[in-house]
Amino acid sequence: xxxxxxxxxxxxxxFVLGGRAMQIVYSDAELQHYMRFAVxxxxxxxxxxxxxxxxxxxxxxxxxxxVGHFDNPAKGHIVIGALLEHIEFAGVHSGDAAMVLPPHTLxxxxxxxxxxxxxxxxxxxxxxGLMNVxxxxxxxxxxxxxxxxxxxxTVPFVSKAIGFPLAKLAAxxxxxxxxxxxxxxxxxxxxxxxxxxxxxxxxxxxxQDILLSPEMRSTGEVMGLDADRGIxxxxxxxxxxxxxxxxxxxxxxxSDAHKxxxxxxxxxxxDLGFELAATSGTAAVLEKAGLxxxxxxxxxxxxxxxxxxxxNKEIQLVINTPSGATTLADGVKIRTTAVYTGTPIxxxxxxxxxxxxxxxxxxxxGYGVQTLQEYL
Numbered sequence: 001x002x003x004x005x006x007x008x009x010x011x012x013x014x015f016v017l018g019g020r021a022m023q024i025v026y027s028d029a030e031l032q033h034y035m036r037f038a039v040x041x042x043x044x045x046x047x048x049x050x051x052x053x054x055x056x057x058x059x060x061x062x063x064x065x066x067v068g069h070f071d072n073p074a075k076g077h078i079v080i081g082a083l084l085e086h087i088e089f090a091g092v093h094s095g096d097a098a099m100v101l102p103p104h105t106l107x108x109x110x111x112x113x114x115x116x117x118x119x120x121x122x123x124x125x126x127x128x129g130l131m132n133v134x135x136x137x138x139x140x141x142x143x144x145x146x147x148x149x150x151x152x153x154t155v156p157f158v159s160k161a162i163g164f165p166l167a168k169l170a171a172x173x174x175x176x177x178x179x180x181x182x183x184x185x186x187x188x189x190x191x192x193x194x195x196x197x198x199x200x201x202x203x204x205x206x207x208q209d210i211l212l213s214p215e216m217r218s219t220g221e222v223m224g225l226d227a228d229r230g231i232x233x234x235x236x237x238x239x240x241x242x243x244x245x246x247x248x249x250x251x252x253x254x255s256d257a258h259k260x261x262x263x264x265x266x267x268x269x270x271d272l273g274f275e276l277a278a279t280s281g282t283a284a285v286l287e288k289a290g291l292x293x294x295x296x297x298x299x300x301x302x303x304x305x306x307x308x309x310x311x312n313k314e315i316q317l318v319i320n321t322p323s324g325a326t327t328l329a330d331g332v333k334i335r336t337t338a339v340y341t342g343t344p345i346x347x348x349x350x351x352x353x354x355x356x357x358x359x360x361x362x363x364x365x366g367y368g369v370q371t372l373q374e375y376l
Contacts, residue, residue: 056136058090058145059083059106060099061118062158064170066179068128077179078122080187081166082158083114084196087233088212088348090136090145095153095216098236098351101161101194104229106137113142121147129170130155154196157223161194163376192375195224197236202339212347225375230361233354242344244359248316249275249294251306253282253334254349258321261349263289265319268356272363274317277309299330310337318345319352 025031035047061083067076085103086092103111114135122131125147132152134145151167159166169184179185198218224236237244250269254262259282266276266286277294278286286293297305309315318338320331338345346352 054089054091056090056138056143057105058086058088058092058094058097059103059114059135059137060086060094060152060154061114061133061135062152062155062166063118063122063127063131063133064129064166064173064179064184065122065127065131066173066177067123068126069173069176069178073123073126077185078119078127079179079184080115080118081155081162081164082188083111084154084158087350087354089350092212092348093216094134096198096200096212096218098198098233098354099154099157099196100229100233101158101196102189104193107140110137110140110142117142117144125149129174130166157194157196157221160223160372161190161225162188164188190375192225192227193229193232195229195232195236197222197224197233197240199240202336225370225372226367228361228365230354230357230359231365231367234358234362235367237344237355237358242342244344244355244362245316246359246363247273249277249309249314250317250319251277251296251309251315251334252286252319253279253306253331254319254321256281258349259285262286262319263291265349265352265356266291268353268360269317272356272359277306277315279306299333306334307337310334310341310343313341315343317355318343319349320345320347321349322347 025034062081063078064081065076065078067073067078070076082101083103083106084099084101085106086094087098087100088096106114117135118131118133121133121144125131127149129149130151131147131149132154133147136143136145151170155166164184169179169182172182173179199220199222200217201219222236222239224232224234224239226232226235234244250266252262252266262282263286267289270276270291275294276286276291277296279296279298283293283295296309297303299305299307306315306318310318318334320334320338322331335345335347344355346355
């Protein structure tokens with residue numbers, strides 16, 4: 001059995017030549033495999049190794065500042081355009097993660113810490129224009145992952161969500177204007193929910209695993225807006241081409257690391273009227289929690305299995321989380337078949353929870369449509 005590392009690490013080459021650019025590894029064997037096959041390592045091309053924070057919440061912050069225009073960096077303004085809380089745990093590339101504005105699970109203390117850190121870095125860097133910071137939050141502790149004194153890919157989404165053209169304002173600041181002259185000096189905190197969801201091209205590449213990772217794979221993004229967070233998330237799934245089902249059967253297969261949490265998530269779906277199906281390992285956990293489950297075969301055990309049920313349209317939603325860093329063959333086949341059959345699939349429990357909340361909101365009150373201007 002492979003020796004586990006004391007903690008998971010994120011490995012990435014300083015210079016990408018091809019193959020897998022980044023990977024989270026959990027054991028000596030996986031690290032050796034990465035070094036042997038994933039990258040070309042040499043003294044000129046070192047491999048970077050970082051401790052990886054499991055089950056941390058990632059937060060993107062976009063701000064605009066004009067402090068570089070002043071001799072005293074204490075002068076001028078720094079305005080946070082948005083704090084975007086990722087739905088997926090840290091480790092999923094920010095370009096692929098679903099995000100919620102405003103943040104919904106962060107404590108007031110954490111939000112104030114993020115705000116203070118962002119202002120301090122902008123002043124120290126004497127920023128003129130836009131700056132993006134990526135944070136990881138573990139408990140009440142805030143970690144800075146990276147800071148970039150430039151525009152980020154989330155700026156168009158944030159601009160639409162808060163009703164201010166951040167890129168246009170930043171260009172004017174860079175040309176010499178101050179934020180006070182432009183009339184943008186206070187942080188906007190929307191009274192509604194805005195959810196950003198990524199759009200992926202997996203349906204065009206049959207057999208390509210859809211598992212989200214530190215590598216970016218999305219080719220676009222969509223927005224869901226509503227006064228209810230669950231409906232905003234549901235709208236984002238509709239826009240991304242994967243609308244949430246309102247009934248039917250949910251197939252659940254999770255890694256050992258997620259078995260402690262899976263029963264609570266599964267119960268959310270049974271409370272909504274869904275039936276459950278699972279293979280032996282996950283089924284045993286659900287049955288122990290008092291849930292009724294249809295046991296189905298693993299792919300190598302016989303039929304009917306998850307592939308058969310997906311092809312027969314007997315499964316309306318898939319919840320499938322990976323087994324560590326080594327993706328098992330069964331998981332890849334199930335995930336790719338879900339894409340092939342157009343079945344919504346969640347590869348994180350946080351995504352599954354968001355889906356349950358969205359379905360509950362839709363079943364309770366449905367959804368309406370308003371123009372962006374009506375929200376602002």
